[in-house]
Amino acid sequence: QVRLVESGGGLVQAGGSLRLSCAASGSTLVMYTMAMGWFRQAPGKERELVAAIKWSSGSTYYAESVKGRFTISRDNAQNTVYLQMNSLKPEDTAVYYCAGSRSTVLPTLRSDYAYWGQGTQVTVSS
Numbered sequence: 001q002v003r004l005v006e007s008g009g010g011l012v013q014a015g016g017s018l019r020l021s022c023a024a025s026g027s028t029l030v031m032y033t034m035a036m037g038w039f040r041q042a043p044g045k046e047r048e049l050v051a052a053i054k055w056s057s058g059s060t061y062y063a064e065s066v067k068g069r070f071t072i073s074r075d076n077a078q079n080t081v082y083l084q085m086n087s088l089k090p091e092d093t094a095v096y097y098c099a100g101s102r103s104t105v106l107p108t109l110r111s112d113y114a115y116w117g118q119g120t121q122v123t124v125s126s
Contacts (some may be wrong), residue, residue, distance in 0.1 A: 002026040002034070002115045004098045009120030012088055016124070020083040022117060028079065032056055035101045036081045036114055038072060040094035042123075047097070051083060052106050061106045066092075075083030088124045095119040 008020040020038065024031050037052040051072035052061040060072055071084040081098060100115035101107045 001022045002031055002100050004100060004115055004117035005099045006096065006117040006120040009096060009122045011123045011125065014090055014124055014126050016086060016088050017025075017084070017086045018088065018122060020085070020096055020098075020122075022081040022118060024079045024081070024100070025060075030102070031079065031100070032076070033102065033104075034115075035103055035106055036074065037071075037101065037107070038083045039097045039099055039110065039113075040092075041097070041119075042091075042094040047110055049108050049110070050078060050096070052108065053081065054106055055081075056067075059106055085122070088122075090124050090126045092122060093124050094122060096122050 003025045003029045005023045035054050035086050038050045039047050041047040069087045074081045084111045098117040099113035101113045
């Protein structure tokens with residue numbers, strides 16, 4: 001079993017930056033075979049994948065809407081995945097969720113992710 005806890009959300013002005021953290025705990029043997037993703041859900045919208053990373057290889061995926069602005073990374077020693085968000089826009093406002101998948105490839109569907117954090121609110125003011 002893997003437990004995920006997000007932190008780092010908050011209120012920021014447009015153009016600003018935030019860094020989200022996702023601390024993972026549980027079976028490290030399982031964790032290091034996983035893919036980790038950051039999803040977001042705005043009010044009235046579907047939950048969408050923003051970025052994903054394979055813990056073992058570091059391979060990454062980004063949604064088109066965040067390419068060049070967001071960076072996903074992981075720290076194996078800290079068992080933590082990060083999402084650095086720069087040049088934030090009001091449309092980035094959402095609850096951001098960390099998720100884990102035991103898929104062997106970089107999964108992009110919500111249904112591929114079995115482990116979820118509780119979410120952290122990001123609000124970008126104009």
